[in-house]
Structure formats: C-alpha cells, structure tokens
Amino acid sequence: AQRVTQPEKLLSVFKGAPVELKCNYSYSGSPELFWYVQYSRQRLQLLLRHISRESIKGFTADLNKGETSFHLKKPFAQEEDSAMYYCALRGGSNYKLTFGKGTLLTVNP
Amino acid sequence: DAGVIQSPRHEVTEMGQEVTLRCKPISGHDYLFWYRQTMMRGLELLIYFNNNVPIDDSGMPEDRFSAKMPNASFSTLKIQPSEPRDSAVYFCASSLSSGGMDGYTFGSGTRLTVV
Numbered sequence: 001a002q003r004v005t006q007p008e009k010l011l012s013v014f015k016g017a018p019v020e021l022k023c024n025y026s027y028s029g030s031p032e033l034f035w036y037v038q039y040s041r042q043r044l045q046l047l048l049r050h051i052s053r054e055s056i057k058g059f060t061a062d063l064n065k066g067e068t069s070f071h072l073k074k075p076f077a078q079e080e081d082s083a084m085y086y087c088a089l090r091g092g093s094n095y096k097l098t099f100g101k102g103t104l105l106t107v108n109p
Numbered sequence: 110d111a112g113v114i115q116s117p118r119h120e121v122t123e124m125g126q127e128v129t130l131r132c133k134p135i136s137g138h139d140y141l142f143w144y145r146q147t148m149m150r151g152l153e154l155l156i157y158f159n160n161n162v163p164i165d166d167s168g169m170p171e172d173r174f175s176a177k178m179p180n181a182s183f184s185t186l187k188i189q190p191s192e193p194r195d196s197a198v199y200f201c202a203s204s205l206s207s208g209g210m211d212g213y214t215f216g217s218g219t220r221l222t223v224v
Binding site: 034036042043044045046049086088095096097098099100101102 | 113140142144150151152154157159164165200202204206212213214215216217218
C-alpha cells in the first residue's frame, strides 16, 4: 500500500521567512514523488518532481529515502506563495498518484 | 493545447437528481483520472482509465457513481441519484505514459453542490 502524510493542515509564515512543508510517505519500493500547488480556486499544477532535482519558484525538495520524506522548502517565502500544497506519490506498475491531504500555506506581509 | 477541459465549472442540483460531469483530456494522453476534493478528505482518486479502459475503480464511493470513457477524447462521471454529501470539487486529469517521470495535467474542476 502507498500512503502520503502531510502532518500540517495549515502553515503560516511571514514574508521573507523560510518555509518547509513536510511530506512523509509509506511505500515498499522506489517511489516517484511530486509536489503540486493549487492557488485559490484554480487547478492543481505540478510544482516539482523529485527525479528532476529542479528548483521552481525558489522551491526545492529532496527525497530522503532513509526518513521516507520529501519535504518542500523555500528560503524566503513570498506572499504569492500562499496556496494549497499537495505531496503525491506514484509507485509500482500502476500509474495512479496518491495524494496527501494538503497543507494550506499562508504568507503574511 | 487548451489543456484538460471540464464542464460545467459549477453545478447546483437538488438531492435525487442525476448529475453528469464531463472531461476532455489532452490530445494524445492515454491516462485519464477522476479525483474528488473535499476539505475533510483532500484529494481522493475515484477511477482511472488507460486507453479508454477502466483500470481501477476502487475509489468510487458507491453504486450511485459511474464513469465512462467512450473514446480517447471524452469521459463522463455520473452520479445518480445525487446526495448532499456528494458536494465537492471534482477534478479530471490526464497523463502520458511516456515512461518518464511526468505528473498529471489537471482540469479546472467542477464544483458540485447538492442541496
């Protein structure tokens, strides 16, 4: 079975502060991990995927297999980062993504 | 490409009525997914198709829900009869099984309210 846990439903930081959105997963094989972002009342958009090791909008995420984590980080949060963030996992031969319940990030001025 | 297109954007219906949600995936994508989003449960996968064939419908809540994909460019999710607890945002997503690490492309969703 595959499971994604995002322990924080809500996260509030001030502009310019570092932010870390936590994601832990449970999967027996080698997972593919993703972060999706949903701005207010918009569609979900792919933000990051672990395989590409990229930085998008200043966000990075590192897959830590020992801790089974894929935390999303940004050193200096911006107000426009306020959104719902979902961590997602895909594993095995099936093609479905399993999502965490999401973390609502609010960046205050 | 216009992306994944869902219709309607909003639907308000009375309990007991039939509701049909529609989705047009990105041309050439061979996977299509239906998700339901609620505050309490987050994003739940209802069903997904590969090459128009349903692969996994274990997330469909009950017999009142059904989904079809008659061709590669169209899918429907039907609820009959609808109940207030079905109120949610329903997302359709499509993906290409390129063998790579691509995620999904989501539609804008249909916000369903059953009164």
